[in-house]
Amino acid sequence: MSYDTNNIFARILRGELPCIKLYEDEHTLSFMDIMPQADGHALIISKEPATTLHDLSPEGAAACIQTTQKIARAVEAALDAPGSLVMQLNGAGAGQTVPHVHFHVVPTSIGQLRAT
Numbered sequence: 001m002s003y004d005t006n007n008i009f010a011r012i013l014r015g016e017l018p019c020i021k022l023y024e025d026e027h028t029l030s031f032m033d034i035m036p037q038a039d040g041h042a043l044i045i046s047k048e049p050a051t052t053l054h055d056l057s058p059e060g061a062a063a064c065i066q067t068t069q070k071i072a073r074a075v076e077a078a079l080d081a082p083g084s085l086v087m088q089l090n091g092a093g094a095g096q097t098v099p100h101v102h103f104h105v106v107p108t109s110i111g112q113l114r115a116t
């Protein structure tokens with residue numbers, strides 16, 4: 001599938017839309033999810049124009065995982081959460097709604113997961 005340069009995350013990367021930024025480096029950007037599934041729900045996106053994980057370069061994929069590690073540690077610590085859920089959806093058929101590759105980090109506990 002060709003990359004949609006006007007998707008919401010591409011617009012955030014270009015600075016056309018605001019976000020609550022948590023972290024940025026050469027390859028990735030992390031910010032708060034606008035409709036959080038739990039307090040501290042964060043997103044990590046690649047700066048590559050990639051729709052899904054399959055479209056990322058090996059370097060881009062590695063950078064996303066490294067930033068996801070950083071963010072998961074940080075949000076768990078900030079909220080004193082016992083753990084976190086990392087999610088990554090590929091394709092509308094899997095439930096992906098924004099066609100720019102991204103990882104979710106949701107601080108949570110087993111108890112919260114069982115309750116949903």
Ligand code: 5GP
Nearest residue numbers: 008019031032033034035089095096097098
């Ligand atoms: P997906 O379902 O594609 O895996 O997740 C997309 C995520 O992006 C959803 O959790 C949704 O709340 C979030 N989202 C959608 N639009 C915006 C936006 O404009 N800003 C931010 N920060 N998050 C967004």
